[in-house]
Every structure is written in C-alpha cells, then in structure tokens.
Amino acid sequence: MSFYSFMKMLIIMFALLSIEYSNGQVSFNESFMTLNNAVGTSNAGIPGSWVSDLFYQALSNFTIRHVENTDCLKQVEIYDNSLRNYTSWAVRMSESWNRYPVGILTGNKYQMGVYDECVDVHRPIRGQYCLSEIKLLPLTGKDYSFNRTENLDDFGNNHAWKTILGWVDYPDQVQRNSLNLGICIPSSCSASDLQKSLQNELDKVFLPEQFKAVVNVNPLLCTISEDMYPHNTAYYVTNIIFGAIFLICGAATAHHYVALSCQQKKNQGEKEVPKSCFYIFSFIHSGKFLLNYNKENEFNVLNGLKAIIMLPILLGHRFMFLVGNPIINPKFIEHIYLHGRDIYLTCMNLTDPFFFITGFLIYTTLVPMFKKLKKESILVKLITPIVYRIIRILPAYCAMMAITAHIVPHLGDGPLWSYKTWDEAEICKNYWWTNMLFISNLIDSKYECLIVSWYISCDIQFCILGVIIVYIYTKNIKFGIGLIIAMLGVSMSVPVIITILTKREGIIKILLPFLENTRYSATFNESYRASYMRAFPFFTGIAIGVIIDKLKENKVKFSQMTVHAGTFTIAVICMWVQFYGAIFYKRDRPYYLLEQALYSTLNHCTWVIFFAWVFICHFTSGYGLLTKFLNNRFIVPMGRLSYSVFLVNLTIMMISQSRLRAPNYLSKRTVIDAWLYDTLKSYLMGLILFMVIEAPAGSLASKFFKRK
Numbered sequence: 001m002s003f004y005s006f007m008k009m010l011i012i013m014f015a016l017l018s019i020e021y022s023n024g025q026v027s028f029n030e031s032f033m034t035l036n037n038a039v040g041t042s043n044a045g046i047p048g049s050w051v052s053d054l055f056y057q058a059l060s061n062f063t064i065r066h067v068e069n070t071d072c073l074k075q076v077e078i079y080d081n082s083l084r085n086y087t088s089w090a091v092r093m094s095e096s097w098n099r100y101p102v103g104i105l106t107g108n109k110y111q112m113g114v115y116d117e118c119v120d121v122h123r124p125i126r127g128q129y130c131l132s133e134i135k136l137l138p139l140t141g142k143d144y145s146f147n148r149t150e151n152l153d154d155f156g157n158n159h160a161w162k163t164i165l166g167w168v169d170y171p172d173q174v175q176r177n178s179l180n181l182g183i184c185i186p187s188s189c190s191a192s193d194l195q196k197s198l199q200n201e202l203d204k205v206f207l208p209e210q211f212k213a214v215v216n217v218n219p220l221l222c223t224i225s226e227d228m229y230p231h232n233t234a235y236y237v238t239n240i241i242f243g244a245i246f247l248i249c250g251a252a253t254a255h256h257y258v259a260l261s262c263q264q265k266k267n268q269g270e271k272e273v274p275k276s277c278f279y280i281f282s283f284i285h286s287g288k289f290l291l292n293y294n295k296e297n298e299f300n301v302l303n304g305l306k307a308i309i310m311l312p313i314l315l316g317h318r319f320m321f322l323v324g325n326p327i328i329n330p331k332f333i334e335h336i337y338l339h340g341r342d343i344y345l346t347c348m349n350l351t352d353p354f355f356f357i358t359g360f361l362i363y364t365t366l367v368p369m370f371k372k373l374k375k376e377s378i379l380v381k382l383i384t385p386i387v388y389r390i391i392r393i394l395p396a397y398c399a400m401m402a403i404t405a406h407i408v409p410h411l412g413d414g415p416l417w418s419y420k421t422w423d424e425a426e427i428c429k430n431y432w433w434t435n436m437l438f439i440s441n442l443i444d445s446k447y448e449c450l451i452v453s454w455y456i457s458c459d460i461q462f463c464i465l466g467v468i469i470v471y472i473y474t475k476n477i478k479f480g481i482g483l484i485i486a487m488l489g490v491s492m493s494v495p496v497i498i499t500i501l502t503k504r505e506g507i508i509k510i511l512l513p514f515l516e517n518t519r520y521s522a523t524f525n526e527s528y529r530a531s532y533m534r535a536f537p538f539f540t541g542i543a544i545g546v547i548i549d550k551l552k553e554n555k556v557k558f559s560q561m562t563v564h565a566g567t568f569t570i571a572v573i574c575m576w577v578q579f580y581g582a583i584f585y586k587r588d589r590p591y592y593l594l595e596q597a598l599y600s601t602l603n604h605c606t607w608v609i610f611f612a613w614v615f616i617c618h619f620t621s622g623y624g625l626l627t628k629f630l631n632n633r634f635i636v637p638m639g640r641l642s643y644s645v646f647l648v649n650l651t652i653m654m655i656s657q658s659r660l661r662a663p664n665y666l667s668k669r670t671v672i673d674a675w676l677y678d679t680l681k682s683y684l685m686g687l688i689l690f691m692v693i694e695a696p697a698g699s700l701a702s703k704f705f706k707r708k
Contacts, residue, residue: 045142046161047209052101058205059099064189064197072193075125075186089121093184096127101181105163107174107330110663111181115415118184119225126187130194130222131415134179134202135214138165142210165211171511172337172585174330182415191219220419229409229422234429238406242399249281249692256282277703286695290640293633301618302357303639304630305611310642313350314649314682318675321653324515325416326663333512333666342579348508348528349578351455352537352607358459359541360615362466367549370474378471385467388705390438390460393643395697396689397435397456400647401449405429408651412659420658441529445519451650454529461531462538469542484543491535492601498533499597502526506599507581527600536601537608544612548619558621570613578606638683644694645686652682 047054064076082090097113112131121127138144144166146158158166167177185194195217202213256279279285294300323333336344366385373381405428409421428449434440438461441454448454469487473480499506508514508528514521527533558566581603583589584596617623629635656678664670 045210046159047211049209050160051104051136051164054205054209056100058201062099062183062198062201064185064193066200067189067193067196069188069190069193072186072189075188078125079186089123092117093121093127096129096184097182101179103328104179105160105176106328107176107334108328108663109174109178109180110326110328111179112326112415112662113182113184115182115661118182119223119413121184122225126224128185128187128189128222128224129415130183130185130191130217132181132183132194132198132221133216133218134181134198135216136164136177136179136206136211137214138211170587171509171513172587173334174327174512180326187224191217191222194222218419220422221415223413223415223418225413227410227413228418229425231410235406235410238402241402245692249283249696252278252281252285253283255279256284260284277700280699280703281696283691285699286691289695289699290637290690291633293636295631298619300631300636301627302361303636303642304632305353305614305639306357306642307635307638308630309350309353310638310645311679312347314645314679315671315675316347316350317649318653318678319671320510320515320518321657322664322666322671322674323512324517325657326660327666328663329666332668337511337585342582345510345585346507346578346581346603348510349603349607352534352604353611354455355458355462355534355537356541356544356608356611358462359466359538359543360545361541362463363470363542363545366467366470367474367545370471382467382471384705386460386464388701389463391701391704392694392698393456393460394436396644396647396694397453399689399693400651401428401432401435404450404651405432408655412655414659414661416660417658420654424654441531445521445525445529448519448529450647451518452646455646458529458531458534462535466538466542473546481546484539484546487539488536488543491532491539492605494532494535495600495604496597499600500593503591503593504596504600505584505591506596507584507603509585511585533600534604536604540608540612544615548616551616551620556620558617560621560624563617563621563623566613567617570610574606574610577602641683641686641690644689645682648685648689649678649682652685653678656681 049057063080064072067073079090079093083094096115096117098111101111102108113129115129118127118129142165144162146162146166164177167175169175183194183198195215198217199213199215202215206213259276259279327333362385369385370381376384405425409418409425412421427447431440431443431447431449434443434447435449435453435456438457440448440450441457441461445451445454465487469480469483472483498504504527505523508523514524518524581599584599614623618627664674
C-alpha cells in the first residue's frame with residue numbers, strides 16, 4: 001500500500017468517526033458522500049462546483065454595474081425595479097437568456113437564448129441582444145492536462161473539469177473551454193459596458209476557484225430590432241439602378257411579346273422574331289438563349305459537366321456555412337475528421353475542372369478565329385478575346401458586388417446578422433477595385449470582396465496567358481507545342497518548389513478554424529487562391545485541345561470497350577491519389593516535406609486527368625449513354641446558369657445563416673436538407689441574375705464584336 005493510499009484511509013476513518021460521534025442521526029451513506037466531496041475538492045485544485053453551477057452563481061442576479069455610462073445606469077435601474085415587480089417587459093428581457101449553460105462537454109458552445117423575446121421589448125426601454133464570448137482558462141502554473149481518446153463520448157476516467165481547463169485547441173474538435181452566451185441588456189448600454197460588468201461578476205466567482213473567464217463582446221454582436229445599417233446615397237442609387245433595369249426588361253418583354261403576336265398573325269402562324277436591339281433586354285430573348293438546344297452540338301456535354309460539378313460545390317459551400325456558424329451535435333463533424341469518408345476531406349480541388357474547361361474552350365474557340373482573322377493586327381487579335389471575356393463577366397460580377405455592399409445588410413436581422421453581413425459590405429465598399437482589376441486573389445483574403453472573386457481573378461489571368469499561348473501556337477505549331485509543354489512543366493513544378501521553400505502543407509485542410517472564418521485562414525490566403533498554385537488544370541485544358549485536334553486529323557477512334565475500361569482504370573487511379581490526402585488529417589502524424597510537396601501538385605491532377613480522358617473519348621469516339629445523360633434539354637440550360645449560380649450561392653447561404661436564432665443541429669439529414677433548399681434558392685436567384693444581367697450583357701457583347 002502506497003503512502004498516499006494509507007493517508008487517505010486514515011482521513012476517511014477519522015472523518016467517519018467524527019461524523020458518527022457528532023451526530024448520531026447521520027447515515028453512513030451521507031457521511032461517505034460528504035467525505036468524498038471533501039477529498040475531491042482538494043484534488044489538484046479542481047473547482048468544487050461544476051462550471052454551469054458557477055455560471056449560475058455569477059449570472060442569477062446579473063445586471064450591469066460600475067460603468068461610466070449614465071444613460072445605461074438609468075435604464076438598468078428602471079429595468080431592475082420593474083423586474084422586482086415582475087413587470088411583463090422586464091421579465092421578458094430577463095427570461096430571454098440562459099444563466100445555466102448546458103451541454104458544454106458535448107461541444108455546445110452557443111447558449112443563444114431567445115433573440116426575438118429580447119429585441120421585441122420597445123417600451124419603456126428597448127431590449128438589446130448581445131452575444132458574448134467567454135473563454136475559460138486555468139491560472140498560470142496550473143496543469144489540467146488529461147488523457148484523450150478518439151471516442152468523443154469517452155474521456156476516460158478524467159475529471160470533467162479537466163476536459164474544460166485542460167483543453168487543447170485541436171483544429172478537428174469544437175472547443176469545450178469556450179462559450180458564447182446571449183444576454184439581454186438595455187439598448188443604451190454599450191458592448192464595452194456589458195464586457196466590463198460581465199467580467200467583474202465572473203471574476204468574483206471564478207477566480208476563487210483558481211481559474212479565470214476571459215470575456216469579449218464584439219460591438220457588431222450587440223443588436224436591436226431596427227435596421228441599423230446606414231441608408232446612404234449609394235443604397236438609394238443601387239436600388240434605383242436595379243429598379244430601372246427591371247423596368248427596362250419588363251417593358252422590352254411586353255413590347256417583344258406584342259410584336260411577336262402581331263408578326264405571327266401577319267404571317268399566319270410563322271414565328272419570325274422581330275429584330276431590335278431593345279429586345280435584347282426582353283425575358284423572351286434571354287429565355288430563348290438559355291433554353292436554346294441543338295442536339296448535334298458536341299459542346300453541350302461541357303454544360304452538362306459544369307452542371308454536375310456545381311452540385312457538389314454547392315454542397316461543400318453549404319456544409320462550410322453550417323459548420324462555420326452556431327451548431328449543436330458537433331460530434332457529427334468531429335466524427336468525419338476521425339472516421340469520415342475521404343471525399344469529404346479532400347474536395348477542395350473541385351473547381352479545377354472549371355479551369356480545365358476554360359483552357360479547352362479558349363483553345364477550341366481561338367484557333368479558328370486566329371486563322372480566319374489574317375488582316376487584323378497582332379494587338380487586335382490578342383486584345384479582342386480578352387476584352388470580350390471581360391465584358392461578358394463584368395456586368396453580373398458588378399451587380400453582385402453592388403448587392404453585397406449596399407443591399408444585403410438591409411435584408412435581415414438576427415444575433416449574427418450585423419457581424420456576418422456588415423463586414424462583407426464594408427470590404428466590398430473599400431476593395432471593389434481589386435475585383436475590377438482582377439487581382440483580388442493577390443491581396444490578403446481579409447480584403448477580398450466576394451469570397452468567390454479569387455476564382456474570377458484566376459480565370460482572367462489564365463485567359464490572358466491562354467490567348468497569348470494559342471496565338472503563338474497558330475503561328476508556329478512546333479514552337480507552340482513546346483511552349484505548352486513548358487507551361488505544363490512549370491505549373492506542376494511551382495507548387496512543389498513553393499511547398500518545399502515555405503514548408504506548407506500539401507493539402508487545403510477543411511478543419512474547423514478554416515470553416516469558421518475562411519478569410520483568416522493562412523492556407524486559403526497563401527495556397528488556395530494563388531493562380532500560380534492552380535495553373536496546371538488550365539494548361540492541361542489547352543493541351544487536351546491540341547491532342548483532340550491531332551486525333552481528329554488522324555481519324556483516331558477508340559472502341560467502347562477501350563473507352564469504358566480506360567475510364568474505370570483512370571478513375572480508380574485518380575481517386576486513389578485524391579483520397580490519399582485524407583492521411584494528412586491524422587493527428588500527430590509526422591510532417592514529411594517531400595510527401596507534402598508532391599501532393600501539393602498531384603491533388604490538382606486528379607479531376608483534371610480524369611476529365612482529360614473523358615474529353616478525348618467524347619470528342620473522338622463518344623460515350624454512348626453517358627453522352628445522352630450530359631446532353632439533354634434539362635441539363636444544358638443548368639450548365640449555362642453555372643456562372644450566375646457560382647456568383648450568388650455564397651451570398652444566398654450567408655443570408656440564410658446570418659438570420660439564425662438558434663444553433664443548427666448537425667446530421668446527415670439536416671446537411672442534405674439545407675443543401676437541397678439552398679441549391680434551389682441559388683438556381684432561382686442565379687436564373688434572375690442571368691435573365692436580367694448576364695444574358696442581355698452577353699448579347700450586347702456579341703453584337704458589338706459581331707459574333708454569334
């Protein structure tokens with residue numbers, strides 16, 4: 001028997017004898033429980049009460065005190081007096097927030113209370129809802145470390161307090177030592193008033209227990225029921241401009257419909273469309289452009305592929321917004337990191353096929369044009385396609401920037417609304433010009449207007465390089481092929497070299513800090529958005545265009561057995577490389593520089609190599625039933641909407657999540673339900689953007705450049 005065990009036995013015997021002699025009516029069980037508590041509280045400085053009990057002690061009679069804001073103190077006094085008399089409005093403010101946090105050990109960080117009950121109080125004072133952040137930390141020198149297990153429901157025999165005070169912030173687990181508490185206070189009190197008073201009350205209870213609670217209250221997380229974002233001149237101008245555009249489109253549609261009706265009667269049923277630039281703004285004209293379908297067009301498959309790729313991208317975006325906002329049942333996402341399917345963890349390269357398609361289309365559209373336009377100068381040949389692409393992209397792009405900066409902040413409310421939408425609006429107001437110059441992926445992501453703008457900047461940067469390369473290829477085929485091969489080599493080497501020099505990770509990990517605030521992620525800022533890290537898919541698209549042309553010239557065709565066997569083999573190899581990236585999520589795995597460097601470029605090859613084979617087979621031999629699946633009247637228009645949907649989807653999801661009143665429950669069903677719902681909304685809003693902005697702008701650009 002150890003000395004510690006011997007001393008503990010003596011203490012127990014002494015305590016039992018003392019209790020027995022002092023009060024003969026005390027039972028043995030009661031005596032043992034009393035003693036057990038006495039011994040437990042002396043265990044390594046562990047607090048004697050549970051964290052929820054301590055919060056209740058500090059917050060049961062909480063009110064703002066000892067601040068210099070006299071208006072606040074006056075309203076607090078009115079509130080306190082009314083609450084003691086159980087006046088309805090005061091009781092509503094009081095009961096709208098929770099003093100006893102629950103589910104802390106399960107990762108339930110957000111104790112949000114009832115937002116609307118708080119802010120719906122308007123007289124005699126106005127209720128203000130504030131979402132505070134409280135971090136529980138041990139005092140210096142205290143060691144509460146505990147043994148972790150991968151089973152999230154089992155922390156072993158560790159004391160429950162150690163789970164909180166000994167918590168290490170693993171990026172694949174929700175913090176158990178952090179709490180976001182919603183509190184209802186009078187509107188004249190500021191965020192700093194609440195922070196000071198709350199800190200004082202928590203210190204009185206927590207510091208004697210040998211740990212501290214650090215309080216932070218962001219002013220943007222203190223909200224009332226009114227729309228507090230300023231209605232400035234830009235807001236009214238933006239509304240007038242969009243109102244005028246809708247009015248023009250409506251008038252053009254009505255006039256177009258009348259003209260069509262008259263023309264049809266005149267020609268006895270012949271549907272001859274009247275020609276007028278005014279009809280470019282007609283919904284009838286835009287609808288025909290969207291629904292136009294030629295079964296024999298082999299490029300229809302590209303629209304089908306874009307529509308298919310867009311669906312998992314929308315799922316990934318929706319999942320990011322779900323996890324990055326208040327949630328309950330965080331075990332769902334934590335389980336994915338430990339035991340989830342690899343596709344969830346390695347899907348940050350899903351936009352690579354779009355760059356591949358862009359490269360392929362630039363080659364296939366510009367080669368015939370450069371060969372045909374022999375009289376034009378070199379400068380005109382190079383500038384024309386770039387300007388045309390920019391004109392096609394800019395109108396819808398500018399519309400979303402204006403909507404985000406001036407309209408979105410006024411479209412909702414909620415505990416997180418100001419914090420989530422006002423920041424986006426201010427960024428777009430101050431840094432819109434980086435989007436217009438297509439350099440938003442070159443500045444810090446904290447200042448990037450529209451989080452998707454990195455893709456558009458990369459697209460235009462690639463387009464400029466692609467036009468030059470294709471022009472050189474049309475002038476000198478051998479030199480052009482050598483240049484394409486060189487660019488492929490460089491685009492594969494750059495990620496490897498940069499990873500080696502900077503010792504970055506070779507994969508963009510979608511861990512919790514990344515999902516909660518993507519803008520402040522170092523990997524997103526430095527590796528994900530950079531065009532030089534993502535150039536391989538684009539140059540591969542150009543190379544595949546060259547290869548397909550050569551195969552067609554030589555009339556090369558593959559048998560269906562070769563097509564499908566090759567598809568299966570390449571898919572297996574590419575998916576193995578894709579899923580290999582999940583190994584980097586394992587905790588405490590050593591960092592192997594060469595492995596990380598190689599994967600930094602290989603993970604941009606997986607989808608691209610597979611699509612390269614699909615394109616070669618489709619444009620030379622056909623895919624049978626797969627071609628019919630990707631080439632039909634339903635999926636081709638969906639593909640045409642891809643750009644508009646890509647622009648609007650994150651804004652739609654941001655609005656949806658910023659209106660939250662309570663945490664989302666995470667499960668497979670809720671994720672799928674949210675994905676389907678926001679996908680429908682994204683396509684609906686994307687359709688409106690397409691019909692009102694993108695299609696008319698595209699038609700005007702085509703007329704200006706005399707192209708079909």
